[in-house]
Amino acid sequence: MKSAMDRRHFSHHLLVSALLAGGLLTGCGSGVPDTIKIGVAQPLSGALAELGQDLLNGVTLAVEELNKQGFKVDGKAVKLEVVALDDKADPATGKAVAQQLVDAGVVAVIGNLNSGVSIEAAPVYAAANVAQIAISTNPRYTELGFETTLRMVANDNLQARAMGAYAAGLEGAARYAVVDEGTTYGKGLAEGAAKRLKELNKEVTVRQSFDGATVAFDELAAQLKADNTDVVVSMLNDFQAVALLEALVKVGHTKVHLVGGDTIKTTNMTKAAGLINQISSTSPVLNAIEFGAGPKFVASYQDRFNQPVAYGAHYSYDSTYVLTGAIRAAKSADRKKVLAALRSLEGYAPVTGTMRWDAKGEQSFGAVGIYQLRGAEWKLRSRSANW
Numbered sequence: 001m002k003s004a005m006d007r008r009h010f011s012h013h014l015l016v017s018a019l020l021a022g023g024l025l026t027g028c029g030s031g032v033p034d035t036i037k038i039g040v041a042q043p044l045s046g047a048l049a050e051l052g053q054d055l056l057n058g059v060t061l062a063v064e065e066l067n068k069q070g071f072k073v074d075g076k077a078v079k080l081e082v083v084a085l086d087d088k089a090d091p092a093t094g095k096a097v098a099q100q101l102v103d104a105g106v107v108a109v110i111g112n113l114n115s116g117v118s119i120e121a122a123p124v125y126a127a128a129n130v131a132q133i134a135i136s137t138n139p140r141y142t143e144l145g146f147e148t149t150l151r152m153v154a155n156d157n158l159q160a161r162a163m164g165a166y167a168a169g170l171e172g173a174a175r176y177a178v179v180d181e182g183t184t185y186g187k188g189l190a191e192g193a194a195k196r197l198k199e200l201n202k203e204v205t206v207r208q209s210f211d212g213a214t215v216a217f218d219e220l221a222a223q224l225k226a227d228n229t230d231v232v233v234s235m236l237n238d239f240q241a242v243a244l245l246e247a248l249v250k251v252g253h254t255k256v257h258l259v260g261g262d263t264i265k266t267t268n269m270t271k272a273a274g275l276i277n278q279i280s281s282t283s284p285v286l287n288a289i290e291f292g293a294g295p296k297f298v299a300s301y302q303d304r305f306n307q308p309v310a311y312g313a314h315y316s317y318d319s320t321y322v323l324t325g326a327i328r329a330a331k332s333a334d335r336k337k338v339l340a341a342l343r344s345l346e347g348y349a350p351v352t353g354t355m356r357w358d359a360k361g362e363q364s365f366g367a368v369g370i371y372q373l374r375g376a377e378w379k380l381r382s383r384s385a386n387w
Contacts, residue, residue: 031332031334032073032074032076032078032331032332032333033078033333034078034079035078035079035080035081036073036078036079036080036081036107036327036333037081037082037083037104037105037106037107038059038063038080038081038082038083038106038107038108038109038110038320038323039083039084039085039101039104039106039108039109039110039111039130040055040056040059040082040083040084040085040109040110040111040316041084041085041087041094041097041098041101041109041110041111041112041117041121042055042056042084042086042087042110042111042112042113043086043087043088043089043112043113043114043117044056044084044085044086044087044088045086045088046088046089047089048089048113048114050310050311051113051310051311051312052086052087052089052113053310054309054310054311054312054313055110055111055113055135055311055312055313055315055316056082056084056316057301057304057305057313057316058301058312058313058314058315058316058317058318058319058320059082059084059110059316059317059319059320060082060304061300061301061304061305061313061317062316062317062318062320062321062324063080063081063082063320064304066080066320066321066324067079067080071324072328073327073328073331073332073333074331074332078333080324083101083104083106085097085100085101087111087112087114087117087121089113089114089117090117091114091116091117091119091120091121092120093117094111094112094114094117094118094120094121095120095121095124097121098121098124098125099124101130102124102125102128102130106130107130107131107323107327107333107335107338108130108131108132108133108323108335108338108339108342109125109130109131109132109133110133110134110316110319110320110323111132111133111134112134112135112136113134113135113136114136115136115137115138115140115141115185116138117136118132118134118136118138118141118149119136119138119140119141119144122141122144122146122148122149123144123146125146125148126144126146126147126148126149128335129147129148129335129336129339130148130335130339131148131150131323131335131338131339131342132148132149132150133150133151133152133319133322133323134149134150134151134152135151135152135153135285135312135315135316136151137151137153137154137155137156137159137284138155138156138185138188139155139156139157141155141361142155142360142361142362143360146361147339147343147361148339149361150342150357150361150363151357151361151362151363151366152312152315152316152318152319152355152363152366153284153285153312153315153363153366154284154363154366154367154368154385155284155362155366156185156188156189156192157192158284158366158368158385158387159189159192159261159282159283159284159368160188160189160190160191160192160193160195160196161192161193161196161387162282162368162370162384162387163189163192163193163196163233163259163260163261163282164192164193164194164195164196164197164199164200164233164387165196165200165387166259166280166282166370166387167193167197167202167231167233167257167259168196168197168200168202170230170231170257170259170278172230173202173230173231173257174202174203174230175203175205175227175228175229175230175231176197176202176203176204176205176206176229176230176231176232176233177204177205177206177207177208177224177227177229177231177232177233178190178193178194178197178204178206178207178208178232178233178234179206179207179208179209179210179220179232179233179234179235179236179244180208180209180210180234180235180236181209181210181211181212181214181235181236181237181240181263182209182210182211182212183212185235186209186235186236186261186263187209187235189235189261190207190209190233190235193233194207194233196387197233205227205229206220206223206224206227206229208220210236210240212237212240214240215239215240215243216243217240217243217244217247218247218250218251220244220247221244221247221248221250221251221253222251224248224253224256225248225251225252225253229253229256230256230257231256231257231258231259232244232256232257232258232259233259233260234258234259234260234261234264235260235261235263236260236263236264237263237264238263238264238266238268238269239268241258241260241263241264241269241272242268242269242271242272244258245258245272245275245276245279246272246275248275248276249275249276254275254276254277255276255277256276256277257276257277257278257279257280258276258278258279258280259280259281259282260279260280260281260282261281261282261283262281262282262283262284262285264279264281265281265282265283265371265378269281269373270373270375270376270377270378272373273373273374273375273376278372278373279372279373280370280371280372280373280381281370281371281373281378282368282369282370282371283368283369283371284366284367284368284369285311285312285315286352286367286369286380286383287309287369287380288301288309288313288314288351290369290380290383291314291351291352291353292353293350293351293353294314294351297309297314297317297350297351301313314351314352315352317350317351318349318350318351318352318355319349319355321347321348321349321350322342322345322347322348322349322355323338323342325345325347325348326338326341326342326345326347327341329341329345342357343357352365353365365385366385367383367384367385368383368384368385368387369381369382369383370382370383
């Protein structure tokens with residue numbers, strides 16, 4: 001009798017072991033893999049490599065911290081792994097990279113920097129239910145109709161409104177010029193700023209587009225002087241803006257304000273300090289140091305990578321924390337479940353505070369900062385999500 005009982009207990013033990021090995025019994029952490037892969041698609045070579053690497057570094061730092069803390073999903077210890085690929089800032093490459101990341105089994109992707117690349121890659125991620133969290137700012141990205149397209153920062157529409165509203169509020173300004181460097185990006189922001197100026201009953205008397213290489217602005221400078229322009233709203237590149245201001249100095253028209261976008265918020269632009277009354281720029285990518293938790297992040301980044309934050313590492317860092325929060329909330333690495341969690345939560349973002357997306361995938365807490373060039377530094381003057 002005892003022998004029969006022992007055999008039954010032994011057989012039951014074998015059955016339970018087999019079911020556990022096959023994953024047929026549910027319980028704490030069941031179905032959660034030992035490793036969860038997070039994809040990164042950024043330009044890691046070419047002219048934009050510094051910015052792309054900066055965004056990758058933000059993800060890397062977050063993942064290293066989370067792994068060190070002992071990341072768990074539904075009670076199970078899980079290792080996070082970064083799978084990073086170079087999109088070369090090229091739409092076709094970005095699309096191919098998207099498929100490679102999908103095939104590699106990533107749960108979501110932090111990418112891309114360039115709007116054209118993000119837009120081209122979006123259908124690939126959407127077909128696989130892979131959340132795509134991008135720093136790209138073109139409004140079209142979230143107008144594609146995909147649940148998977150999510151933006152880290154404010155879009156170009158808000159930045160254009162900020163440029164126009166700030167320019168309109170400059171004391172004593174009545175006559176405005178709006179210029180750009182001929183790209184879709186530059187023209188879009190310039191047109192948006194001009195529209196906002198008109199909404200605020202300001203007169204745009206000069207509107208011109210140039211190509212991205214133009215540096216001969218004597219004719220434009222003479223026109224601005226003759227027109228008695230008070231404010232130049234510029235989407236020129238930084239070296240072009242410097243050339244324009246030097247041309248204004250030559251014709252003696254320096255009692256003017258320049259209000260630009262990200263293209264002039266550079267160290268190269270500091271050589272133009274003092275040439276005219278005031279130089280200001282706008283940006284949806286606020287400096288890390290400007291947030292309450294920014295100094296701590298900046299120090300950690302410097303310690304880990306032996307270099308300062310170059311662009312938006314704090315946004316990719318925060319996006320990684322929000323993504324892993326969604327994985328925890330979903331209690332799963334299933335792409336659809338993680339996407340649903342991302343769409344519904346108000347995520348903890350260690351540096352910027354909070355990330356939440358609206359129905360289109362726009363960042364609810366996205367803001368645009370206004371910066372003034374003071375000496376050799378860009379100083380934040382104000383920031384707002386309501387322009």
